[in-house]
Amino acid sequence: MKKSIILVSLSILSFLGNAQQENKQQPNVFLITLDGARWQDVFTGIDTVLLNSSYTQDKKLLTKKFVGNSTEENRTLLMPFFWNTIAKQGQLHGNRNVDSKVNLTNKMVFSYPGYNEILTGKADDDNINSNDKIYNKNITILEKINNSESFKGKVAAFCSWDVFPYIINDKRSGIPVNAGYMDAIGNLNETEKFLNHIQRQAPIIWEGVRLDVFTHHFAKEYVKKNHPKMVYISYGETDDFAHEGLFDFYIKSLHNTDALISDLWDYVQNDAFYKDNTYFIITTDHGRGVGSDKESMWTSHGSDVKNANQTWMAILGPKVEALGEGKNEQIYTNQIAATIAHILNLDITDSKMGKSLKL
Ligand SMILES: [Zn+2]
Numbered sequence: 001m002k003k004s005i006i007l008v009s010l011s012i013l014s015f016l017g018n019a020q021q022e023n024k025q026q027p028n029v030f031l032i033t034l035d036g037a038r039w040q041d042v043f044t045g046i047d048t049v050l051l052n053s054s055y056t057q058d059k060k061l062l063t064k065k066f067v068g069n070s071t072e073e074n075r076t077l078l079m080p081f082f083w084n085t086i087a088k089q090g091q092l093h094g095n096r097n098v099d100s101k102v103n104l105t106n107k108m109v110f111s112y113p114g115y116n117e118i119l120t121g122k123a124d125d126d127n128i129n130s131n132d133k134i135y136n137k138n139i140t141i142l143e144k145i146n147n148s149e150s151f152k153g154k155v156a157a158f159c160s161w162d163v164f165p166y167i168i169n170d171k172r173s174g175i176p177v178n179a180g181y182m183d184a185i186g187n188l189n190e191t192e193k194f195l196n197h198i199q200r201q202a203p204i205i206w207e208g209v210r211l212d213v214f215t216h217h218f219a220k221e222y223v224k225k226n227h228p229k230m231v232y233i234s235y236g237e238t239d240d241f242a243h244e245g246l247f248d249f250y251i252k253s254l255h256n257t258d259a260l261i262s263d264l265w266d267y268v269q270n271d272a273f274y275k276d277n278t279y280f281i282i283t284t285d286h287g288r289g290v291g292s293d294k295e296s297m298w299t300s301h302g303s304d305v306k307n308a309n310q311t312w313m314a315i316l317g318p319k320v321e322a323l324g325e326g327k328n329e330q331i332y333t334n335q336i337a338a339t340i341a342h343i344l345n346l347d348i349t350d351s352k353m354g355k356s357l358k359l
Contacts, residue, residue: 045074094312114285
């Protein structure tokens with residue numbers, strides 16, 4: 001009797017061990033978005049026309065920090081992680097100067113439709129045509145992953161914008177979404193308690209969008225504690241600073257977000273659970289204009305702003321071919337969801353979604 005109990009327990013232990021092992025071997029994905037960050041800034045560095053315009057407050061400082069002797073140098077100064085790490089170990093798509101094109105397929109060209117397209121793999125202009133807090137009827141790739149046997153309870157989202165609980169439909173999907181000024185909940189560590197406390201003590205610039213540093217650290221603490229396998233992090237500052245015409249802040253935020261992503265990659269690559277088995281997919285929900293005239297206003301985006309549907313994406317991970325910059329290609333934002341499914345080896349796509357990229 002005793003013997004058989006021991007045998008049973010041993011086999012349960014070995015089963016659990018295998019399950020854990022398997023779980024560890026399955027890849028992890030971090031999907032990261034920067035709201036309304038232009039491909040022009042990612043691929044050519046600081047916009048020197050805007051730098052020398054009235055939109056810039058401290059020309060001297062921005063010049064010192066972000067202007068080098070070439071386009072290559074400028075973009076590396078602005079986004080060092082993108083150009084020192086992703087460009088060397090992964091892929092960067094969307095530089096239209098080398099005919100690498102990434103476009104939205106939705107015609108709205110603003111946030112909710114953009115995130116819906118990224119997260120579901122298809123545009124839905126009939127139903128998703130405002131930024132209103134309406135629960136998304138579409139099922140995101142995050143929800144499909146969370147519904148799959150091996151990833152149940154292993155999906156989490158951290159977002160600066162307070163509309164995300166609706167976009168991801170946290171009620172239906174059961175995915176924990178910490179967005180806007182929401183506190184971390186559950187069994188909190190000291191850092192999370194501190195973050196809950198200080199996120200409202202820091203300047204509240206926008207009621208609906210918190211500063212990205214908080215989103216980042218809420219995500220990082222959760223990741224350390226729970227080791228989710230699918231993480232979505234949505235940074236928001238870039239879009240809001242741009243809307244206000246604050247070029248200095250837009251540029252500094254882009255630079256800072258690059259550093260936050262670098263911090264996360266650094267953590268992941270030094271953590272036994274994630275190391276060499278984790279993919280970062282980084283993109284944006286829409287582009288914006290390039291100039292100061294009405295049709296192409298850099299502060300703005302939407303269907304009436306020229307070329308604001310031009311976007312970009314970056315991919316980094318163990319089985320991603322180190323191609324650096326893509327050339328002569330046309331990619332669409334609706335391909336991201338299927339690419340995630342492909343990486344995770346999950347059969348959760350349908351014929352209406354964009355096709356997975358070849359990595
Ligand atoms: Zn916007």
